Amino acid sequence: PTTYFEVTRPIPVPNTKPCSYSVLQHDFGYTYGQPPVLADYTPPTNCASLNSETIVLEWRATCKGRQFDRIFGVWLGGVEILRSCTAEPRATGIEWSVRKDITRYKSLLKHNQTLAVYLGNIVDSTYTGVYHVDVTLHFYPAEDDHQNELLDDDVVSVADLILPISRSPPLNDGFWFEIKNSTDPQSKKRFEIPRNAYRAVLEVYVSYHENDEFWYTNFPNEYIAANNLTGSPGNxxxxxxxxxxxxxxxxxxxxxxxxxxxxxxxxxxxxxxGIGSFDLPSYDVELTPLLSRMLDGKSHELGFSVTGGLNVWYVDANLHLWMDHDVEKTRGKLLEYGSPPLSYSLHSDFSGLDGSFTTNVSRTVHHRGWVESSKGKTVTEFRQSLHYSNSMIMGNDGNSQVVNQTINFGTDLDIKTASSSSKSSSPKEFTLYLYTSDVNNADGTVDSIANVSLGLEEKSRKNASVSGVSSSWLKNLQRGQGSIVVNGSSVVSGTGATQQVELYEGSKSCYFRNVSSSNYSIVYDDE
Structure with missing residues (x-):
């Protein structure tokens, strides 16, 4: 079988022997519209390392035949711990694996839980691929006992409690909310937090499908209306x-x-x-400045909407909470709150099916507040600064498209106590270049050419009065070129080549990989 892989730096783990626990083995045949597959998770008694320094989830799968890519999720006690996409098989068979650091979910793993996997697969006479899956957890003990005594720094420690902000079973689907349009009212969940919480972070999982799978290529509505297009996703x-x-x-x-x-x-x-396709990123939103709104012992509501969204987005979240075990109640106050409306501009210049469109968007979110616990008063300030630009050119009677898109996603977090302070910034830049051109043939097939470039750059810098300065830099760039002949939804023939470079520089480690493939084969691989 061919081994598929996502280029990603190895998870830094202690130089110790892990205690490994197989939690699920299952063959995913016709599972679409069925309840998630469930398995009982019991904290393994033979692991002295439940207080492990690092915990890794490993998903291993094989498949052969023919099958579409399928999105799937893994939940533990309703808390999502992995969002991923299956690889598309071939007749001779494929295999792939995903390793994800799930140490941040440690508090869940100390108790009995239900593990749930939803992978909506369809098997029939055409699509024959069954996914044979094995999910294993690896608990790595620290190299010495002192390593488990983390610095008293909540930015690196893990939460004491995680609340699922997702749908509740029974479900014939994943636990995610399905957001079908920009005003879908159903994507919200009521929750209540313990009154001794002193920090809160919301971790959001996102994936997009069907009419919005390629949202960054969607046409403005005025272009669709002017050309009487049907079946073209808009917004x-x-x-x-x-x-x-x-x-x-x-x-x-x-x-x-x-x-x-x-x-x-x-x-x-x-x-x-593709970057992120085997381990889709989650996104953190700091809610600590707003804790005072949630510490009243009453239920509150977290909700999600998708600006411009079309059917369908799968969104859910995990609320990570840190507890003060020395007091019954903490208290707090919101000092500043700012969330001005989105700034949005679209410039269109088209005649018939050809033309250009430039979209620029920006948003800021800012909140600051204090929480008083047994450690004293802590002031937390959270800022998001977001900028987006998309340039789209349609040519050749609408049969060719060029998209150039850049997203700048900046996050700053400042934490101050009477005796210490820390400032963290993590600017991210997401870039996309896409060229596609289609030619309709007399026999009903379509010749499709595509060049794509995906880029992800993440910088992280933290300056803490106790632990000093730490920083990291990740750059991941992927380029692909290919052409295919398509008949309906089937690829009749074609070629594909991809080149990728990943570079990581951190305070404690570095990583470099330069790899290229062409038509299922590796051309070179320098690591």
Missing amino acids: GPFREVVVSLDGSVVGAVWPFTVIYTGGINPLLWRPIT
Whole structure:
């Protein structure tokens, strides 16, 4: 079988022998519209390392035959711990694995839980691929006992409690909310937090499908109307997930443009898959400045909407909470809150099916507040600064499209106590270039050419009065070129080549990989 892989730096783990626990083995045949597959998770008694320094989830799968890419999720006690996409198989068979650091979910793993996997697969006479899956957890003990005594720094410690902000079973689907349009009212959940919480972070999982799978290529509605187009997804090429607490906007997610394994030209992603496609990123929104609104012992509501959204977005979240075990109640106050409306501009210049469109969007979110616990008073300030630009050119009677898109996603977090302070900034830049050109042939087939470039750059810098300065820099750039002949929804023939460079520089480690593939084979791989 061919081994597919996503280029990603290895998880830094202690130099110790892990205690490994197989939690699920299942064959996903016709599972679409069925309840998630469940497995009982019991904290393994033979692991002295439940207080492990690092915990890794490993998903291993094989498949052969023919099958579309399928999105799937893994939940533990309703808390999502992995969002991913399956690889598309071939007749001779494929295999792939995903390793994800799930240490931040440690508090869940100390108790009995139900593990749930939803992978909506369809098997019939045409689509024959069954996914054979094995999910294993690896608990890595620290190299010595002192390593488990983390610095008293909540930015690196893990939460004491995680609340699922997702749908509750029974479900014939994933636990995610399905957001079908920009005003979908159903995507919200009531929750109540313990009154001794002193920090709160909302982790949001996002994926997009069907009419919005390629949202960054969607036409403005005026272009669709002027050309009487039917079946072309609209609302323009900008999307965001907006997070609200009791109806007030508290954060936004401008997602990285993950291209799934069957996207644009499926032959581009064999065996090197698209950035983020095997382990979709989650996005953190700091809610600590707003804790005072939630510490009243009453239930509150977190909700999600997608600006410009079309059917369908899968969104859910996990509320990570840190507890003060020395007091019954903490208290707090919101000092500043700012969430001005989105700034949006669209410039269109088209005649018939050819023309150009420039979309620019920006948003800021800012809140500051204090929480008083047994450690004293802590003031937390959270800022998001988001900028988006998309340039789209249509040519050749609308049969060719060029998209150039850049998203700048800046997050700053300042924390001050009477005796210490820390400032963290993590600017991200997501870039996308896409050229596609289609030619309709007399026999009903379509010749499709695609060139794609995906870029992800993340910088992280933290300056703490106790632990000093730490920083990291990640740059991941992927380029693909290919052409296919398509008949209906089937690729009749074609070629695909991909080149990728990943570079990581951190305070404690570095990583470099330069790899290239062409038509299922690796051309070179320098690591």
